[in-house]
Amino acid sequence: MSNTTDTRRPLSPHLQIYRPMLTMMMSIAHRISGASLAIGFVLLAWWLLAVSAGPEAFATADAFFASLFGRFLLFMFSWALIHHMLGGIRHLIWDTGRGLDLVSIEVFAWATIIGSTVLTVALWAVGYWLRGAA
Amino acid sequence: MATPLGKVRGLGSARRGTETFWLQRLTALANVPLVIFLIVSIVSHVGADYATVRAFLAQPLVALAMLALVISAAMHMRIGLKEIIEDYVHCEGLKIAALVLTTFFAVGVGLACTLALVKISLGT
Numbered sequence: 193m194s195n196t197t198d199t200r201r202p203l204s205p206h207l208q209i210y211r212p213m214l215t216m217m218m219s220i221a222h223r224i225s226g227a228s229l230a231i232g233f234v235l236l237a238w239w240l241l242a243v244s245a246g247p248e249a250f251a252t253a254d255a256f257f258a259s260l261f262g263r264f265l266l267f268m269f270s271w272a273l274i275h276h277m278l279g280g281i282r283h284l285i286w287d288t289g290r291g292l293d294l295v296s297i298e299v300f301a302w303a304t305i306i307g308s309t310v311l312t313v314a315l316w317a318v319g320y321w322l323r324g325a326a
Numbered sequence: 327m328a329t330p331l332g333k334v335r336g337l338g339s340a341r342r343g344t345e346t347f348w349l350q351r352l353t354a355l356a357n358v359p360l361v362i363f364l365i366v367s368i369v370s371h372v373g374a375d376y377a378t379v380r381a382f383l384a385q386p387l388v389a390l391a392m393l394a395l396v397i398s399a400a401m402h403m404r405i406g407l408k409e410i411i412e413d414y415v416h417c418e419g420l421k422i423a424a425l426v427l428t429t430f431f432a433v434g435v436g437l438a439c440t441l442a443l444v445k446i447s448l449g450t
Contacts, residue, residue: 236435241441270368
C-alpha cells in the first residue's frame with residue numbers, strides 16, 4: 193500500500209513559473225493596494241484622534257499631512273483606495289458570472305489602471321484648485 | 327474505526343461555509359459609497375483649520391457615515407489580511423501569530439476611530 197502521508201508530491205506551479213501577464217499583475221496589485229490600505233487606516237485613526245484630542249494634537253497631525261511626505265502619503269492612500277475600489281467593483285461584477293471572457297478581463301484590467309490614475313490626479317487637481325479659489 | 331468522512335457523516339454542515347466570502351462582498355459593497363465620501367471629505371478639508379474640521383466631523387450625518395465606514399472597512403480589512411496570510415505564510419506558528427496580530431490591529435484601529443468620532447460628536 194502506498195504511503196498517503198508522503199507530502200513530496202508535485203505541487204502546482206507558482207508565480208515564478210508563469211510568463212507575467214497583465215491580469216495576473218492586477219490580481220497582485222489588488223492585494224498590494226488592499227494590504228497597504230492598512231497604513232491608510234492608521235493615518236485615518238491618527239487624524240480622527242487628533243481632532244478629538246484638541247487643537248495642539250490637530251496642529252501636529254496637520255503639519256505632518258501638509259509636509260511633502262505627508263502629501264505623498266495622502267496621494268498614495270487615495271490612489272490605493274480608488275484602485276482597490278475599482279478592482280473590487282470588477283470582482284463584484286465577476287461574482288455575478290459576467291465579464292469573465294478574455295476580452296472583458298483585459299478591458300477591466302486597463303479600466304482599473306487608467307481609471308484609478310486619472311481619477312486620483314483629477315481629484316487632487318480639483319481639490320487644490322478649489323482650495324486656491326477659496 | 328471510522329474514517330474522517332464517517333465521523334462527520336450525519337452531523338450536517340455548520341452552515342457557515344460561505345460566511346466569510348459573503349461578509350467580504352457585503353462590506354465591499356458598503357465601502358464603495360462610504361470610501362467615495364471619505365475621499366471627498368479628506369480632499370475638501372486639506373489645509374482647513376481645526377474648528378472647520380471639527381465642526382464638519384461633528385455633524386450627525388457625517389459622523390454616521392464615518393462610523394459606518396470605519397466599522398465596515400475594519401471588517402473588510404481583517405478578512406483581506408487574513409486571506410493574504412493564509413495564502414503566503416506556511417509556518418503554522420507564524421501564521422497563527424500573524425492572524426492574531428492582524429485581528430488585534432483591525433479591532434484596534436476600528437475602536438480608535440470609533441472612540442474619536444464619539445468624542446467629537448459628544449463634544450468632550
